[in-house]
Amino acid sequence: MGSRHWIALAIVFLGALVPDLLSAQGDSGFLRGKGRTDFAFSYSQDRYSEFWNGEKKVADDNVGTIKRQSFNLYVAHGLTDDVDLSFSLAYTRASSSGIFDDEADLQDAVVQLKCRLVEFHLGSATVNVLAAPAVKLPLTDYEDDNVTAIGDGQTDFRGRGIVQVRFPCSTFLAVETGYDVRSQDPPDEFQLHATAGTTIGDRATISIFYSLVRSLGGHDIGAGSFPGVEEEYDRLGFGVYFRLTNRIGMSASSWTTLNGLNTGDVEGYSVGLVIAL
Numbered sequence: 001m002g003s004r005h006w007i008a009l010a011i012v013f014l015g016a017l018v019p020d021l022l023s024a025q026g027d028s029g030f031l032r033g034k035g036r037t038d039f040a041f042s043y044s045q046d047r048y049s050e051f052w053n054g055e056k057k058v059a060d061d062n063v064g065t066i067k068r069q070s071f072n073l074y075v076a077h078g079l080t081d082d083v084d085l086s087f088s089l090a091y092t093r094a095s096s097s098g099i100f101d102d103e104a105d106l107q108d109a110v111v112q113l114k115c116r117l118v119e120f121h122l123g124s125a126t127v128n129v130l131a132a133p134a135v136k137l138p139l140t141d142y143e144d145d146n147v148t149a150i151g152d153g154q155t156d157f158r159g160r161g162i163v164q165v166r167f168p169c170s171t172f173l174a175v176e177t178g179y180d181v182r183s184q185d186p187p188d189e190f191q192l193h194a195t196a197g198t199t200i201g202d203r204a205t206i207s208i209f210y211s212l213v214r215s216l217g218g219h220d221i222g223a224g225s226f227p228g229v230e231e232e233y234d235r236l237g238f239g240v241y242f243r244l245t246n247r248i249g250m251s252a253s254s255w256t257t258l259n260g261l262n263t264g265d266v267e268g269y270s271v272g273l274v275i276a277l
Contacts, residue, residue: 025193025195025207025209025211025237025239025253025255026162026174026175026176026191026192026193026194026195026209026211027114027132027160027162027174027176027193028162028164028172028174028195028197028207029114029128029130029162029163029164029174029176030164031078031081031082031083031084031114031116031130032076032077032078032084033078033081034078034079034080034081035078036077036078036276036277037075037076037077037078037276037277038074038075038076038077038274038275038276038277039073039074039075039274039275039277040072040073040074040075040272040273040274040275041071041072041073041074041272041273041274042071042072042074042251042270042271042272042273043069043070043071043072043270043271043272044069044070044072044268044269044270045067045068045069045070045268045269045270046067046068046266046267046268046269047065047066047067047068047266047267047268048065048066048257048264048265048266048267049064049065049066049265050264050265051063051221051260051262051263051264051265052260052261052262052263052264052265053220053221053222053262054220054221054261054262055261057265060098061098062098062099062100063096063098063100063147064096064097064098064099065096065097065098066094066095066096066147066148066264067094067095067096067097068092068093068094068095068150069092069093069094070090070091070092070093070107071090071091071092072088072089072090072091072272073088073089073090074086074087074088075087075088082115082116083113083114083115083116084112084113084114085111085112085113085114086110086111086112086114087109087110087111087112088109088110089106089107089108089109089110089139090106090107090108091104091105091106091107092104092105092106092107092150092151093150094148094149094150095148096147096148098147100146100147100148101146101148102148103142103143103146103148103149103150104150105140105142105143105150106139106140106142107138107139107140107142107150107151108136108137108138108139108151109136109137109139110134110135110136110137111134111135111137112132112133112134112158113132113133113134114130114131114132114162115130115131115132116128116129116130117129117130117131122165124167124168125165125166125167125168126165126166127163127164127165127166128162128163128164128165128166129161129162129163129164130161130162130163130164131160131161131162132158132160132161132162132176132178133157133158133159133160134156134158134160135155135156135157135158136155136156136158137155138151138153138154138155141153144226144227145225145226145227146226147226149226149227152182152185152186152226152227153227154182154183154184154185154186154227155182155183156180156181156182156183156186157180157181157182158178158179158180158181159178159179159180159181160176160177160178160191161176161177161178162174162175162176163175169198170198170199171196171197171198171199172195172196172197172198173194173195173196174194174195174196175192175193175194175195176191176192176193176194176195177190177191177192177193178190178191184227185224185225185227185228186215186218186227186228187215187216187217187218187228187230188215188216188217189213189214189215189216190213190214190216191211191212191213191214192211192212193209193210193211193212194209194210194211195207195208195209195210196208196209197239202243203242203243204240204241204242204243205240205241206238206239206240207238207239207240207241207253208236208237208238208239209236209237209238209239209255210234210235210236210237211233211234211235211237211255212233212234213231213232213233214232215229215230215231215232215261217230218230218231218262220262221262229262230261230262231260231261231262231263232260232261232262232263233257233258233259233260233261233263233266234257234258234259234260235255235256235257235258235266236255236256236258237253237254237255237256238253238254238255239251239252239253239254240252240253241274246276247275247276247277248273248274248275248276249273249274249276250271250272250273250274251270251271251272251274252269252270252271252272253269253270254267254268254269254270255267255268255269256268
């Protein structure tokens with residue numbers, strides 16, 4: 001199995017397993033190839049003690065420290081060399097050291113189709129342009145209007161595009177962006193995710209990633225329901241993937257919030273296992 005496939009496993013694994021509440025990384029644009037299937041299992045955690053109410057960062061003893069944990073499953077299959085179909089789901093638990101009740105339940109499922117539209121060369125680099133539409137569906141009737149809510153409880157329709165540039169030295173750059181149409185209370189969102197990574201010694205892949213989310217409407221915390229909040233943030237993270245065998249690898253990633261609007265000052269991490277068939 002070539003290094004290209006293992007870079008794909010590394011970066012897709014680091015980002016795609018994490019549910020919306022915890023995620024910080026976008027899609028790197030790698031495809032698996034016809035007939036190949038990947039399974040990945042991860043544990044993710046984040047927490048915050050301060051949050052932005054509007055543009056003002058505050059702390060509240062009634063809220064305390066919010067901690068969220070998630071157990072995630074991700075499956076992706078190459079329908080052709082140019083098309084992947086993927087599915088992910090998460091079981092998420094949220095707790096507060098303040099007065100709010102703990103919440104735990106199956107959260108959301110995400111189904112995505114990723115298609116390469118065009119591939120061309122730019123000097124020594126290879127450029128891929130991909131479309132990656134997806135839908136997010138709540139799996140249960142979980143609590144969504146609380147500080148410890150595990151999700152927004154709504155269906156999202158995601159229109160995303162990816163531009164990926166691969167360089168001969170096992171280094172890549174990918175930018176994913178798009179518009180998410182969100183049902184009921186949550187305002188629609190614009191998202192942009194950038195990832196850069198490189199493989200060292202054909203065993204380890206390291207990456208750095210940045211994510212930007214902007215809501216197109218909504219209200220400040222306390223002015224209405226939690227799903228309808230105008231939530232925005234910028235996050236920065238780092239990841240590493242280590243190939244154990246030709247079919248098994250392990251990964252770890254961490255991220256922090258640089259700035260926000262009506263969101264927690266979140267720091268988080270994820271660890272997991274990926275199996276390629």
